[in-house]
Amino acid sequence: MDDLIVERAARIAEAELSNALPRRWAHTQGVTQHAVEAGRVLGQDANLLVAAATLHDVGYAPRLAATGFHPLDGARFLRDEHGADERLVRLVANHSFALLEAEERGLREELASEFPLLEEPLLVDALVYCDMTTTPDGGRTTAEERVAEILGRYGDDSVVGRFIRRAAPEIFAAVGRVEAELAAQPR
Template identity: 40%
Template sequence: MPSVLVLPTATAARELAERVIGGMGNRWLHTAAVAARAAQISAVVPAEDRDLLVAAAWLHDIGYGELAHDTGFHPIDGARLLGRSGWPARVAGLVANHSGACFVASVRGLGAEMAAYPDEASATSDALTYADQTVGAQGEPLGIEDRITDMLHRHGPGSPNALVAHLRTPHIRAIAARVQARLGAAR
């Protein structure tokens, strides 16, 4: 029986992520850098969500791990693993919906699976996407436009990501603008 976590903690999230994807080289480097970026920008979310943001950042790519493999789409697979492991539904929802995953899920025929994880469309979900979209595949800092270009290049022109780029890219840019405005106001 899975243990039940009352509140997410960044420490527990890091430990789980390390067990599941810690040996995955660049994936781990990216994940650790996204978590660090999330901590760095955490002032843009309500104080009670700061630990949640960093926990979700540690867990956002957990669906790439072999232990999580189910549909082959890492946001849903990660959310399902978290659900099976007793993590709060909100954490699973943040993981499922990070970085405009709903657009890619739709073109992959996984809309029904994604519907199990409603997008909260909050400052916290925005901050998670921003953290993910400002860190490259090897953990290096990247601007939003460079990250989008890199992702499309890595996945290729016929990929599901490319097929929905006309929808996902403006979505990510809008999130980035909101987070950057919040960061400016937090100074």
């Protein structure tokens, strides 16, 4: 994928998030920066990771929130309004173990049938790593601190709280795999 996908992703995310949700936009910018750095383990898919990182939370934009489940709303928007690359759309739809949250919301079959998970483990893990090591304000954090922050913000018994508790072991494992790949790469 060329640089155009990255530029297009940045324009779309900024248009949808920067004014409506400035804190979400700050998080998105931090996730994108992580993706630029983590992309070195992905070779030709580095730009795809950066584009997915830039667009992963676009479904939070108020005008896009049809179901209230941002991965699904964002993926549908990218597919339907922008004709985005299928792999990109599937990454956005399934970022950070969204299928587990979809299950909590009664949307598992809808998400899985419309946007099947990519069978590209390192690419999927890299997006988890970028999202789950970035604070809501775009700073760096550990996956453990990020999960704790999400639980604190949403509460243990909320849909998001139940999801993040279930997903935490998978999140930590994905982050660990990417950190190991990054450590093994020459700088």
